Every structure is written in C-alpha cells, then in structure tokens.
Amino acid sequence: RPLRHTYMTFQQIEWFLKNLAERCPENVMMSTVGYSHNGNAIYLITVSPSADFVADLECGPRPAVFIDGGIHAREWIAPATVLNMLMKQTENCAANTDCDYEYYFMPMMNPDGYEYTWTNDRFWRKNRSPPPLKNDCFGTDLNRNWNPQWGNIGSSSNTCKEIYRGTTPFSEPETTSAKNVMTRIANNPELDLLVYLSYHSFGQLVLYPWGYTSDLAPTKADLEKGGNVYNNALKGVHNVPYVVQQAAELYPASGASDDFAYSLPIKYVYTVELRNTRSFLLPRNEIALTFEENYAGYMALLKHATSQSN
Ligand code: 0X9
Ligand code: ZN
Numbered sequence: 001r002p003l004r005h006t007y008m009t010f011q012q013i014e015w016f017l018k019n020l021a022e023r024c025p026e027n028v029m030m031s032t033v034g035y036s037h038n039g040n041a042i043y044l045i046t047v048s049p050s051a052d053f054v055a056d057l058e059c060g061p062r063p064a065v066f067i068d069g070g071i072h073a074r075e076w077i078a079p080a081t082v083l084n085m086l087m088k089q090t091e092n093c094a095a096n097t098d099c100d101y102e103y104y105f106m107p108m109m110n111p112d113g114y115e116y117t118w119t120n121d122r123f124w125r126k127n128r129s130p131p132p133l134k135n136d137c138f139g140t141d142l143n144r145n146w147n148p149q150w151g152n153i154g155s156s157s158n159t160c161k162e163i164y165r166g167t168t169p170f171s172e173p174e175t176t177s178a179k180n181v182m183t184r185i186a187n188n189p190e191l192d193l194l195v196y197l198s199y200h201s202f203g204q205l206v207l208y209p210w211g212y213t214s215d216l217a218p219t220k221a222d223l224e225k226g227g228n229v230y231n232n233a234l235k236g237v238h239n240v241p242y243v244v245q246q247a248a249e250l251y252p253a254s255g256a257s258d259d260f261a262y263s264l265p266i267k268y269v270y271t272v273e274l275r276n277t278r279s280f281l282l283p284r285n286e287i288a289l290t291f292e293e294n295y296a297g298y299m300a301l302l303k304h305a306t307s308q309s310n
Helices: 010-023 051-057 077-089 111-119 173-186 220-238 257-263 284-306
Strands: 028-035 041-047 062-069 102-106 191-201 205-208 243-246 268-274
Touching (some): 173 257, 191 257, 191 284, 220 268, 220 284
Parallel strands (some): 191 268, 205 243
C-alpha cells in the first residue's frame, strides 16, 4: 500500500479509513465520536498493540499519543499528512516489538469546512455552523473554541471574522468530540497520555504552549527540548528548515487546542505548521515529502517522551 500523493475528498477519506480498519481488525478501530452540524461523522482511529501481547508483557500504564489534523478547513496538507502517518503505522497492522504506544488519531476534525473548500471556497477556515442570529455569518474557528482562556486575546465575538470563537467554550460538536476523547484517554489509569500533536499549515513551525500568553509555560524547558528533538529528526530527512518557538511568539491566540491539551495535562504538546512558508496551496508533489520529514520528527519525539533521559 503506497503513500497517498493526492489530496482526498471527505468521502475518499471515509473510504480510506474504513478500508484501513477492515484490513487490521485486531489493532485498528474506527469509531464515530460525534457528528458535525451538516451530519458528517467525526472519526477517531485507535491503533493498539494486540491484546494478548499487552497482557503478556505486563506493560503497566502504556504511553499514549493523540494526533489531530484538519481543524482548519483550507490547510489540506494537515489531514493528508496525518492520513499518511496512519497508513505507515498500520503497514503491518501493529508492530508488537515493545510495550508500544496506544495511538489515537482524529485525522479530519472539520469535515463540513473541508467539504466546503472542495465545493465553494478553497480558502474557508472555520466549520460551517449557522450563526446564532439569522443574517450573521456562518462558521466558528475550531481553534478558538476551547478552554482554558476561551474568549481572550486573539479571538473574536464577531461571527464574520476568521477567528470567531463561537458562543461558548466547546459550543461546536467538533471541539466537544475531541475534548471528550482526550479527557477520557487522560483519565484512563491504564494509559499515560504523553504526547499531543495538532497538524496545521502553513509556516514550517513547531509551536509549543502557551499560545494565549507570552508568559512561559511551567515546563517550557521540556517543551522546547521535545520540539528540538522533533525538529532535528525532521531536518535530517530533506533538510527543510522549520522553527521551534512558543506559540504566542507567532501571535497570541486564546482558545486553541494546544493550550487545552497542555492543561489536561499532557507533557509534550505541539501545534505543527507544515509546509510551506507562503501558501495553503501546497503542490501535490510535496505531500509525501512533508509526510516523510514529519514522520521522522514524530517518531523521534515518541522515543524521547518515553526515554529515561528526557
Ligand atoms: O492561529 C492558529 O490557530 C494557528 N495558526 S493557523 O495559521 N494554522 O491558523 C496557530 C495556533 C497556535 N497555538 C496557539 N496560539 N495557542
Ligand atoms: Zn490552522
């Protein structure tokens, strides 16, 4: 099964995910964790080691990672990258070589917005929820709809703005679904949720919390170290420069998923802005390249997060 070198429609993504789950019934589980305003499914894909294998090893709390893509509709390379990561990791269904991670993927967080970028407006960012008042504008920015710090700097109460935050924290089915899944994993005593990655574009950045303030996060040193581990491995693949920095240094924005993840708490939290540095329209011939370098970064970060010397 080769990597995907094209951008897929939402329906193609659904087929792709169903096919993946059917191929590896023991290890890959596909579940619907919510529905968007337009009735599209919001999917969670869980990749686990085989059950008897885990029982044999007495693994103790197993490390877990949560990855999302497509919070912003026009950032097509984000779901494309996460789907290729998923494909790569399930090549042989699950590799039972260690007390392995439990992997959670929400590769398409904003199906309504994504469909809209295929049919109506390639540069749509938000979801497609109707406005609270008739005659206002559609859509909430799914990266301004989270707690803590919802409603603060870098978000807007104007429904027509790109950074409209919604009526309340988690007013949207997409953010509610993701929050519920992340909270459930974090509270599962058999798991140790260590890593959160949220894929966006563009800019070639590895951003760590906080994003709502330029105050330093209490574990800033760990966050920066993990970011550098990701970036160094990434750079070794195609020598493309990405920059590791605190999210609020780019611009402060409150109500984003990364600050929620960090508050859960999750130790290693990053919003990755993928290729390139100019445009949301990333040529198809860079899909595989973007995946390759970020897969290396991701694998290095997972190793780092569970190593003794982190
Ligand atoms: O503004 C955003 O939501 C992200 N950039 S994007 O161009 N993909 O829209 C950056 C979010 C960084 N995190 C926080 N500021 N919390
Ligand atoms: Zn984005």
